[in-house]
Amino acid sequence: MRIGSRDFAIQGHTYVMGILNVTPDSFSDGGRYQKLDQALYHVEEMITDGMDIVDVGGESTRPGYTPVTAEEEEERVIPVIEAVKSRFNIPISLDTCKAAVAKAGIEAGVDLINDIWGLKFDPALAEVIANENIACCLMHNRKEAIYQNYMEEVLWDLEETLQIAHQAGIADDKIILDPGVGFGKTYEHNLEIIDRMEMLHSLGYPLLLGASRKSVVGNALNLPKEERVEGTLVTSVFAVLKRAMFVRVHDVKENVRAIRMAEAIRDGYERQPAKDRNCR
Helix, strand or coil: CEECCEECCCCCCCEEEEEEECCCCCCCCCCCCCCHHHHHHHHHHHHHCCCCEEEEECCCCCCCCCCCCHHHHHHHHHHHHHHHHHHCCCCEEEECCCHHHHHHHHHHCCCEEEECCCCCCCCCHHHHHHHHCCEEEEECCCCCCCCCCHHHHHHHHHHHHHHHHHHHCCCHHHEEEECCCCCCCCHHHHHHHHHCHHHHHHHCCCEEECCCCCHHHHHHHCCCHHHCHHHHHHHHHHHHHCCCCEEEECCHHHHHHHHHHHHHHHHHHHHCCHHHCCCC
């Protein structure tokens, strides 16, 4: 898959999307990177740590968040996108569900649109993505966590998202799907979607897992958001085992190392000469 100037393998490796929230109220790092120099320093830090793509967000989507206008969201993200594009050779994702923000972001240099509502919030967003022939990550989401047949309904919801994408003309090779950990799901739903994520491969698209520091980790370990690195690493290992293409994380260095180790265990044994397999 081509994202910006880089080709990504759809299978065989899990890439790291680093989170850059330029908001005052994001659940984990709100306010830390609002100033341009702080944001650029963090991008450089994440690139050094092994980040493959940076995801810029200008509106918090934590539980109970306060929505912002498209104009305010643009004011937050566009200067950062332009500065990152001019200074670093890395693909840029824009976390937005608004067509106007997406269009402005693409004009500023964005290479991927990351939509937490799977094209169901703003009817114009799908057309913007299709017209620009840009990559997109489309997430599963619901307003309420009410299901009769949970996994089947997740698949149905994502099929609806894909129908919207196809009707707008978004190419199949531009689509990534996200199971939507933490969105429209209970704690138990979040655990199940991570454990059974391979079911989404039946839809035929690469997957992204975004569980970094989320409440599913905090609830499982009874830990505050600043102490959820180890729990997040476990979710990234699951992403490797479930053959996800991306993980979206805050702590890049630690997740890159966990992914490398998980891939070495998953793939390394068969590549080793037989005579070396019993070495201690």
